[in-house]
Amino acid sequence: MTLVPSPRPGFRLTGWHVLAIVTGFFAVVVAVDVAFVVMAVKTFPGEVSATPYEDGLAYDRALAELRAQEQLGWRTTAAAEPGAVVVELHDRSGRPLVGLAVSGELQRPATGAGRIVLAFHETLPGRYVAHPGAVRGAWDLTAHLRGPSGVRISAERRLIWP
Incomplete structure (x- = not known):
């Protein structure tokens, strides 16, 4: 009589495995997006002027000067x-x-x-x-x-x- 080892049960994909795979995928996507946003803001914050608020307040005055220029x-x-x-x-x-x-x-x-x-x-x-x-x-x-x-x-x- 020959003894044959009983087959081991193989890997079964369960709901917990699928949840871990999907969660890991989206965690990687979010981490990469956050890294890109941080690098973009550090390299160029979007400001050209040191006084953007004051520049905005002067806008109406600049429009009045442009109208006066056109009349000249x-x-x-x-x-x-x-x-x-x-x-x-x-x-x-x-x-x-x-x-x-x-x-x-x-x-x-x-x-x-x-x-x-x-x-x-x-x-x-x-x-x-x-x-x-x-x-x-x-x-x-x-x-x-x-x-x-x-x-x-x-x-x-x-x-x-x-």
Whole structure:
């Protein structure tokens, strides 16, 4: 007589096993999502301005200034030339605007880092030039213009240097 070992019962998938597998799967998904959110917030918190609330309060004042600018009819053009920023100003009839105080700044489109303050000088009637140094790529220009009578306007343009 030969003794044959009795077969061992095999692995059976029970409800507890399924519960553990599903719970483990969703725990991994949630952990990965939390890790991505934490990394995203640490690398860029979404703030460009150090004073977002005050910037928001100034919004109505900026809209009123834009309406006043439209009534003046002044036209500005800006160009990126090698080593220079050129702003040209004309009135409603196309005559150059002379004797203005023009200042401005350049900053990268996606960040506030690397801001360059510009000092413009009138080289020809209605043509104002600033020299920011060696810049490359895309920059946003914000120019502030003040006329002899105290009129103030602002202009914004994206400039690209090769």
